[in-house]
Amino acid sequence: MGQTLWSGESEFGAAGVAWDWVRMPYGIVSMVDPMALVTNLQFLNGEGEVLAPIESAIQLNGIVHTLPWQEQVQLALATRH
Numbered sequence: 001m002g003q004t005l006w007s008g009e010s011e012f013g014a015a016g017v018a019w020d021w022v023r024m025p026y027g028i029v030s031m032v033d034p035m036a037l038v039t040n041l042q043f044l045n046g047e048g049e050v051l052a053p054i055e056s057a058i059q060l061n062g063i064v065h066t067l068p069w070q071e072q073v074q075l076a077l078a079t080r081h
Contacts, residue, residue, distance in 0.1 A: 001032070004069050015041055017060055021073060029073045034061050 001023070007016035017039040020032040037060045043051040051059065 002073065004073060006064075006067055006069065015039075017041065017064065019064065021069075023077065027074060027077075029070050029077075031064070034064075037061070037064065 001020065003018055003020050005016055005018040007014060009015075017037055019034075019037045021029050022032050024030055035054075035057050037057060039056075039060060041056075041060070043056045043059045045051055045055075
């Protein structure tokens with residue numbers, strides 16, 4: 001088990017998202033709870049209103065699934081052995 005943090009800079013400052021992961025059989029790593037992401041990002045709808053937490057979680061999951069985080073975790077685990 002562990003936690004992953006991805007961060008970066010934008011024109012509005014630093015942004016980040018973190019989540020817990022667990023190692024599954026055959027070396028697969030998976031998010032513990034896709035709804036339990038931690039972030040300082042705020043998502044807005046087309047009218048500029050802040051999205052509800054569930055809607056934000058959906059947006060965050062879309063972002064996380066584009067990141068190569070599983071590969072990075074597997075590399076880190078491989079170097080620990």
